[in-house]
Amino acid sequence: MRQFAACAALKEKTRLKRRSKTLPAAAPEPGPRIRPAAPEDVRSIIALDEDVTGLAKPRYWQDLYERYGSTRREGRFFLVAEGEGRIEGFIIGEVRAWEFGSPPCGWIFAIQVRPKGRLKGTGTRLFEAMCGCFRRAGVEKVRTMLARDNALILSFFRSQGMMAGPFIELEMSLD
Amino acid sequence: MKLQKATYFALYAVLELAADPARQLSAVEIAEKYGISAHHLAKVLRVLGRAGVVDSTRGVGGGYRFAGNAKRLTLLDAIRLFEPLGNERSKSGEQPPNNAAGRALKLVLDETDEHAAATFRSITISTMLKIMAQRLASEPTKETRRPRARQDRRGSASRAGGNG
Numbered sequence: 001m002r003q004f005a006a007c008a009a010l011k012e013k014t015r016l017k018r019r020s021k022t023l024p025a026a027a028p029e030p031g032p033r034i035r036p037a038a039p040e041d042v043r044s045i046i047a048l049d050e051d052v053t054g055l056a057k058p059r060y061w062q063d064l065y066e067r068y069g070s071t072r073r074e075g076r077f078f079l080v081a082e083g084e085g086r087i088e089g090f091i092i093g094e095v096r097a098w099e100f101g102s103p104p105c106g107w108i109f110a111i112q113v114r115p116k117g118r119l120k121g122t123g124t125r126l127f128e129a130m131c132g133c134f135r136r137a138g139v140e141k142v143r144t145m146l147a148r149d150n151a152l153i154l155s156f157f158r159s160q161g162m163m164a165g166p167f168i169e170l171e172m173s174l175d
Numbered sequence: 176m177k178l179q180k181a182t183y184f185a186l187y188a189v190l191e192l193a194a195d196p197a198r199q200l201s202a203v204e205i206a207e208k209y210g211i212s213a214h215h216l217a218k219v220l221r222v223l224g225r226a227g228v229v230d231s232t233r234g235v236g237g238g239y240r241f242a243g244n245a246k247r248l249t250l251l252d253a254i255r256l257f258e259p260l261g262n263e264r265s266k267s268g269e270q271p272p273n274n275a276a277g278r279a280l281k282l283v284l285d286e287t288d289e290h291a292a293a294t295f296r297s298i299t300i301s302t303m304l305k306i307m308a309q310r311l312a313s314e315p316t317k318e319t320r321r322p323r324a325r326q327d328r329r330g331s332a333s334r335a336g337g338n339g
Contacts, residue, residue: 095218148289154297155249164294 031121032083034129037069041080044087045168048114064110067091077133081113081122089113091126095137100167105141106134111153127160145169182257184211184219189253190307192229192241193300201240208226219257225255243300250303251295260292 004057037045042065050056069078081088091111097104108130113123134142143165146153178186187209192200204219206213220239223229229243252311254260271277 148293149247151293151296153298154293155302158297159246159299159302159305162311 008018012046017156022052028034031125032081032088034079034125036083037065037080039065041065041087045080045090045112048087048090048112052112052115064092068094075137077130078125079129079133081126083117083122087114088117089122091130093130093134093142094099095134095139102167104139105143106130106139108142108144111156123156124160174175179253179258181215181222182218182254184209184277185223185253185257187211187248188216188223189221189228189241189243189248189300190303191243192239193243193245193302194307195240196245199232199240201238204238222256223253228253228256234315245301245304246299247248248300249296250300251292253300254295260288260295 038114042062045065046056046058046061049061065078067073068076077094078090078092080090089112090106093106093108095104096102098106108127111123111126113126131142143156144162144163146157188205191205191208192198202217203213206216220229220231224231224239228241228243228248229239231237231239257322271280
């Protein structure tokens with residue numbers, strides 16, 4: 001909690017300073033409060049994900065919370081957007097170092113916003129909060145990876161200023 | 176990657192008009208700004224008009240306005256109005272021979288086409304305007320010094336490489 005509080009306190013101060021390094025997006029409307037995930041949020045997160053994907057994955061999200069939310073390990077962040085007494089969205093990320101020879105950088109590997117609450121700046125708030133946490137952790141790059149046909153989330157990250165990175169993902173069938 | 180000249184003209188026009196949807200511009204005004212053929216651009220604007228991307232007003236003082244949703248219209252949407260992309264192109268255009276080399280080559284070309292289509296599909300006109308604003312802010316001197324539409328004056332609007 002202490003780590004995020006410090007992060008949040010400096011976030012607003014540094015946001016404008018850093019603005020020139022990100023795209024000049026319109027300021028999001030007043031909206032949900034961004035805070036670290038708490039144990040009681042897990043049930044809402046499971047329901048939100050099920051609402052979006054049509055698949056309930058309680059053990060997966062509980063496990064993610066235990067690894068990224070509850071322990072608050074250095075460089076791991078599990079944030080939620082809370083508005084009108086419910087969870088409107090969440091984002092998970094961590095700082096990874098020297099994977100594929102890359103210096104430490106922030107990785108976002110989950111983001112979700114309640115479908116009826118989209119286009120209100122919630123995703124942007126979550127993304128900017130996560131970037132602020134990464135900056136506090138001392139990294140200068142943020143990365144993510146997603147399916148090529150996931151046009152919705154791809155467009156979202158593009159709208160935040162993300163471009164193709166220096167890596168190419170490869171795979172092969174082991175049949 | 177290489178786009179056809181009409182596609183480049185369409186993207187110039189869409190970006191110019193979407194930057195200020197309340198503003199009305201003639202084909203000549205847009206063509207002069209980008210150093211391109213007004214006659215060719217007028218044909219392109221008619222296609223954009225039929226697709227509902229721009230609105231046109233005839234007569235003296237007439238012109239074009241952006242009529243689309245900049246947060247929804249993607250580069251792929253605009254490009255597809257003028258040329259096929261990726262697998263669409265391979266259905267209509269020249270294809271590698273049906274032998275081992277041709278099939279292997281097609282596999283690789285399909286991979287690059289899919290990446291290109293995914294990239295164009297993920298970038299909206301709104302995002303393009305942000306990228307343009309960012310580049311203007313970070314390189315104001317270079318931007319103002321750069322000759323406008325230099326590529327088009329040479330008669331080619333393409334970048335290096337590609338098989339379009």
